[in-house]
Amino acid sequence: MLPSATSDLPSAISHSAISHSAISHSAISYQRSATTDLPSAISDLPSAISHLVTRAGTVAVVGKPNAGKSTLLNRIVGQKLSITSPKPQSTRDRIVGIHTADGVQMIISDTPGLLNPQYALQHAMRASALAALGDADVVVYIADATQGPPPSLEIAASLARLPRGQLITALNKTDSISVSERDRLTTGIPGSFPISALTGDGVEMLLAEIARRLPESPFLYAEDDVGTQPLRFFASELIRETALEQLEQEVPYSVACEIEEFREDRTPVYIRAVMYVERETQKHILIGHKGSRIREIGSVARIKIEELVGGQVYLDLWVKVLPNWRRKPRAMRRFGYRLPEGS
Numbered sequence: 001m002l003p004s005a006t007s008d009l010p011s012a013i014s015h016s017a018i019s020h021s022a023i024s025h026s027a028i029s030y031q032r033s034a035t036t037d038l039p040s041a042i043s044d045l046p047s048a049i050s051h052l053v054t055r056a057g058t059v060a061v062v063g064k065p066n067a068g069k070s071t072l073l074n075r076i077v078g079q080k081l082s083i084t085s086p087k088p089q090s091t092r093d094r095i096v097g098i099h100t101a102d103g104v105q106m107i108i109s110d111t112p113g114l115l116n117p118q119y120a121l122q123h124a125m126r127a128s129a130l131a132a133l134g135d136a137d138v139v140v141y142i143a144d145a146t147q148g149p150p151p152s153l154e155i156a157a158s159l160a161r162l163p164r165g166q167l168i169t170a171l172n173k174t175d176s177i178s179v180s181e182r183d184r185l186t187t188g189i190p191g192s193f194p195i196s197a198l199t200g201d202g203v204e205m206l207l208a209e210i211a212r213r214l215p216e217s218p219f220l221y222a223e224d225d226v227g228t229q230p231l232r233f234f235a236s237e238l239i240r241e242t243a244l245e246q247l248e249q250e251v252p253y254s255v256a257c258e259i260e261e262f263r264e265d266r267t268p269v270y271i272r273a274v275m276y277v278e279r280e281t282q283k284h285i286l287i288g289h290k291g292s293r294i295r296e297i298g299s300v301a302r303i304k305i306e307e308l309v310g311g312q313v314y315l316d317l318w319v320k321v322l323p324n325w326r327r328k329p330r331a332m333r334r335f336g337y338r339l340p341e342g343s
């Protein structure tokens with residue numbers, strides 16, 4: 001559901017903020033959005049008429065781990081907002097992207113993969129996905145087509161009841177299956193959309209269907225806004241993504257990243273970040289021989305963050321141990337992960 005007033009909405013970062021400097025913009029007001037859509041001259045009239053009725057609403061992208069949810073969000077917003085990885089469970093919390101085109105604004109939540117939680121962090125991840133699912137006007141259930149016919153969303157997510165939002169099923173990774181297999185799967189689920197989040201195939205048609213199902217509403221964000229979370233959050237995610245790329249087995253899953261200092265007023269931008277792991281042995285692996293691993297993670301992550309902030313960055317990266325933090329709600333809260341009420 002959409003917030004009742006624009007003051008409920010978080011502030012947003014815009015296309016220009018991401019690609020140039022690291023400024024965050026406040027959410028645009030109802031009045032300003034409406035005015036922006038009004039024709040300034042009579043010659044604008046034909047295009048303005050089509051946009052006088054705008055649509056806006058919330059979209060949740062949900063599905064099993066590794067289905068391609070984050071790749072789809074990035075594809076739709078045209079920016080790397082959400083981290084992606086061949087390893088499952090890369091997304092741990094809701095990532096919000098905004099897509100505005102042709103009189104339609106979609107406020108899209110990428111969510112953690114739905115699984116049966118085994119420990120506190122996974123409970124928080126599931127709660128975050130279910131919250132986005134429950135809030136959404138449109139739910140895009142994305143399944144990995146290379147795994148064969150997907151179960152229904154209720155079964156895949158062990159849902160007690162269907163979400164209130166309208167459901168669209170997207171069969172992803174169709175670039176990796178034959179055309180006949182794609183057709184077989186799509187026919188098996190009437191109304192489903194074969195897509196490739198990686199190549200973009202089928203994504204325009206999916207977007208048109210989402211747009212059709214969104215309610216009439218004024219825009220809730222400025223038209224060039226793409227995200228709502230602060231740059232320091234994205235910086236910490238990029239460090240975690242780099243750890244996912246470079247580390248094996250259990251270690252990357254035990255990594256949480258905390259930004260201790262983010263100084264945009266300095267050139268280069270100064271960032272001090274700490275990667276937390278759960279055990280001393282993991283700390284040794286993360287640091288590597290004579291610090292080689294942490295140096296490599298730092299230099300790759302720095303390049304990614306420089307792209308994000310559009311300028312040079314000095315990344316001061318540290319490693320610390322916080323024993324078993326993934327099983328401790330208090331420790332998790334420190335990294336911004338929230339357990340559902342009463343747990």
Ligand SMILES: Nc1nc2c(ncn2[C@@H]2O[C@H](COP(=O)(O)OP(=O)(O)OP(=O)(O)O)[C@@H](O)[C@H]2O)c(=O)[nH]1
Nearest residue numbers: 065066067068069070071085089090091113197198
């Ligand atoms: N071939 C192919 N690979 C894809 C496609 N979409 C995503 N992938 C790959 O699948 C892997 C998982 O993608 P993500 O976007 O991280 O998946 P996710 O659903 O967000 O995963 P979690 O956050 O872990 O639940 C990555 O290696 C992607 O490159 C696609 O359309 N085709």
Ligand SMILES: [Mg+2]
Nearest residue numbers: 069070090091
């Ligand atoms: Mg993801």
